[in-house]
Amino acid sequence: MRTSIAVLAVLAALVVVLPAASEPVDRSTPAAAPPASAFLPRGPFGPRQLVFFGYVKSLTLSGARYVARIDPSLILTGVTATTAGVEDGSLRPGEPVPNDYLERNESKRPLTYRVPANAHVTVLTNPGTGPRSTMVSVPELAQIVKGKNPRKRPGLWGPASGFWIRVEADRALALDQAYRP
Numbered sequence: 001m002r003t004s005i006a007v008l009a010v011l012a013a014l015v016v017v018l019p020a021a022s023e024p025v026d027r028s029t030p031a032a033a034p035p036a037s038a039f040l041p042r043g044p045f046g047p048r049q050l051v052f053f054g055y056v057k058s059l060t061l062s063g064a065r066y067v068a069r070i071d072p073s074l075i076l077t078g079v080t081a082t083t084a085g086v087e088d089g090s091l092r093p094g095e096p097v098p099n100d101y102l103e104r105n106e107s108k109r110p111l112t113y114r115v116p117a118n119a120h121v122t123v124l125t126n127p128g129t130g131p132r133s134t135m136v137s138v139p140e141l142a143q144i145v146k147g148k149n150p151r152k153r154p155g156l157w158g159p160a161s162g163f164w165i166r167v168e169a170d171r172a173l174a175l176d177q178a179y180r181p
Contacts, residue, residue, distance in 0.1 A: 047050055049168045053103075053178065056163055057110045059142040064139050065117055069110040070165060076102045099180070113165075113172040120174040124161070126154050131179055141175065 054072040076084050081102035085091030088104070121141045125134040134153065136144070143150045166174040 045082060049166060049173070051164060051166045053162055054165050055110075056141070056145050056175065057159070059115065059138070059145045061139075061142065066115040066119075066142060068113045068115045068175075069107065070113055070163075071108055071110045071160065072171070073103055073105040076104060101180075111169055112169055112170075115172045119172060120176070122175075123153075124175075124176045124179055128154070133176070 009054055019053040028087055052072050053075045054070045054180045055067040057071055060066045077097070077100060079102075081097045082091065084104055085095075085097055085102050086093055090102070093099065115138055117138050119138050121136050121138055123136050123141065123144060124131045126132075136151075136153075144155070149155065162178050162180065163171055164178050165176075
């Protein structure tokens, strides 16, 4: 009994979903575009967005937005880091990777990104209890990159400070300073 009810339910669903064979097909309008494939490339936060590690070399005001010069760098872990370290000569075969990551900065040539004035920015500060992430404005980050500290924040930034940067096309949407031991 249960089997025949299940079969009837499936058949009823097919009748509702499938058009009748006698229904005319209108070919005068083009068919809708096929749905996007799950196999098309997408960034982790949406279409065409990318997150990478890099160094903010400069951040200057240009019209209504800022322009950043960012030197991208690779942060490698696991077998990728071990193999790269051996190939670079910074590790001997079988030697562990210090701090479980290896940085490789191939070119040290900065790229240019537009930065909206309302971009998400965090820097590391040290209020006495250890490092913590603090939101700052893009204008304040521009001052910090120049070596200034307009709000007198006790900070951990410096020339060796790197950022996780989220970009979409040529715009840096978020810059979050990375803590690295």
